[in-house]
Amino acid sequence: MSERLRLAVGVMGNVASMLLYAAPMLTFSRVMKKKNIEGFSCVPYVLALFNCCLYTWYGLPIVSYQWENFPVVTINGIGILLEVSFILIYLWFSSTKVKKEVAKMVVPIILICVATGMISTFVFHEHRRRKVFVGSIGLVASIAMYASPLVVVRQVIKTKSVEFMPFYLSLFSFLASGLWMAYGLLSHDLFLASPNLVGTPLCILQLILYFKYRKNPVMEVEPQKWPDLEYNDDKLKQEEKKDQSMLVLTENLSTKN
Template sequence: MAETIRMLIAVFGNAASMSLYAAPMVTFRRIIRKKSTEEFSCIPYIIGLLNCLLYTWYGLPVVSCKWENFPIVTVNGVGIVLELSYVLIYFWFTSSKGKVKVAMTAIPVVLVFCITAAVSAFAFHDNRHRKILVGSIGLVVSVTLYGSPLVAMKKVIQTKSVEFMPITLSVCSFFSSTLWLIYGLLIRDIFVAGPSVLGTPLSILQLVLYCKYRKGSVVEEPSKGDQEKGNLEKVDMEMGKVETNVTNHMNENL
């Protein structure tokens, strides 16, 4: 029974996390359509790629005991594919100067993962120490990613408008962090539950702020023609504002 509950939570956690990984597709549809990266930054996607690489490695039998963390491998494996796709699309459509920036950011990130994987595989000969090494580094990266919505929340409070914080992302973040927190506690793994200790309260705070300030957002009723032509542009701009804010926060951390 306990194993069934854990698997159900893991399945729902996978679904919520995949929704978060898929969210930037709106932004990259815009980049492909305009053939320009505009003012968007590649840093969030490169850091996200590092996070997925570390936790996929953490869940493999090389680090974990057999396949005890298989659900973590599946969701982060999908994350690797999506985040890598975002980085490659960004690299293709950015300027020559932007390509250099992508390379200068991505190469150290790949090196961090390769060194972590090599040390954990060859320097340590038991799963416990391997999990401590990989999990600790993954925890730091995850906390950085979970802390990034603080920028968007600050903007919401300053403007008293939720246009900078789409409700869909907040809801997906809440379910994802909550489910992985429960799963991590059930399997008694601090490196799985740890990031959600910060992520869950932050996602709840996002929902509270949304409920408080959503009436303060001015929403004009568009005509039918405007709806047909402008809805995608509006979503793109909202996603762009959020990701630009997140990028600035990550740049400060880096």
């Protein structure tokens, strides 16, 4: 009975995580449409990729015992494909300077994942020790991933506006974190439960803030720091042309005088 319950929770965790990983699709569809990343950060996607790579390896029979953590492998494997796709799209529409910055983040993460796989395979010869080693590194990666939205939480508290904290993203984060915490506890696996013991309260905080400030009007925020993908580029160009026309008119009047 307990094994069936654990499997059922794992399947529900897969569904919730799938919705969470797929959430940025709308954002990146607009990026592709406008062919501009408009200042959006790639850090959350890089951290998510790091987390997915480590926990995919953690769930494989090389580290875990046989296929005891098969649900962990399936969702994180899909997560790798999605996050890689998002990062590639981000790189395609970013400047050379931004590409170099992203590369500085991605390359060390790839090296860490490769080193983790090599060490866990050839240095440790027991599943228990491999799980402790890979799980410890995965724990750090998961906490970093769940901590990344704290910047947005700070902005929500500061502006009293939820413009930059989408409800469904917070909801899916809460569902995924809560279900994987339950899965880890049912599996008696602290390396699966612990990150979500941190992530679940953070997700609850985001939902509380959303319902507290959701009716507040949108506040003006510096466009350089908080770009809006919904902003009309044509309108922006028209405004720039008007400003230039006014400047020329003013100079002409000054010359005549």
